[in-house]
Amino acid sequence: MLSKLKTATGKDLKVRYSVVVGEEADNGESVKKPKMFTDLRRDARQDYDSGSRLNKRYTFDSFVEGSNNQLAKAASVSVADSPGQTSFNPLVIYGGVGLGKTHLLQAIGNKVLQRSPTPRVHYTTSEKFTIDFISAIQNNNSSTFSERHRNVETLLVDDIQFFQKKEQTQEQFFHTFNDLYQRGKQVVLTTDRHPSELYGLKDRLLSRFQSGLIVDIQAPNLETRIAILQKKAEEDKLEIPYEITELIATNIRGNIREMEGALIKLLAYSSLSHSDITMPLAKRALRETLGRSGTKTVSIDDVIQSVSEAMDVPEKKLIGRGRKMEVAGARQVAMYLSREIVGTSLENIGLHFGGRDHSTVIHACRAVKEKMKEKSDLRRRVDGIRSQLEF
Incomplete structure (x- = not known):
């Protein structure tokens, strides 16, 4: 454009231009102001309490x-309300990666800080405890280290599985634990597996871990996963269509952090491309994330086949009208897993099971959830079928 103007005028010219940004673009005189998410990179430092590290x-x-974490939350609330004064000492919370153990652990600390006028709460990880202990030895400063971890009302230690095979660190933590316990102070621990499976820990330390209450957190079901994503969006004051949270929750089943990461990626994609969050955009933005989530496409027929094999009930009987206890129980498990894994509608599940209505499916799901709470053998069997289907 500049060269053509020079040719036409025979003079050296300079062109200055600007873009007028406005809320409306319909008149052709302005560019519509893009919608931006300003909170994607908030300063995380404002969220931390420097004293307690919470x-x-x-x-x-x-x-x-949800049903996967009710007991763990109830125990955590009880401990936070009366630290060191319940029989839940120590409280040990165990479960897989990204299921909310750290959230509950720090929620206990934050509640204690909120309730007490002069609280002394200390949060650390087993790795940080080990590093600080080694540093204290090297600097001949063991007394300061001990005071930091023992001069507290509540000690919160994350990921104690990393104490395995660290004998000196275990010895130090054993004495720290004993000192706090004998003075009626609260200890809360998290780990990725049941303490009895923590090989490489000294027996006397394991016995301390098992002397209080041990609770687990399981992978959340579909409804809980959706609720988690909606809660996250609400906290960040964002409006995410339900079908998009359902898309993420259906495809990422085992890890809450991965779900939240997918949500952040979607928001970033929407912000940087100046686009509204729609289903086509979500599928484009999350194509790689959902593809590597470790899940595979599972149909209701796949569920029926797996339940049939695992529970030794013919497929025809699973979808038939038989009411024998073993058949009806297996059918309920198949309906439950269809809802949990496939994530399709209640009506569609009912159609696959002899044209039953949605209320029958709801009843089946509730019945299986209740039975799994009471019968550990059923829970293990259902978890085994789920693992086979998902992986």
């Missing part, structure tokens, strides 16, 4: 409760 965002109010 993240202020980890509270009981922000924790989404």
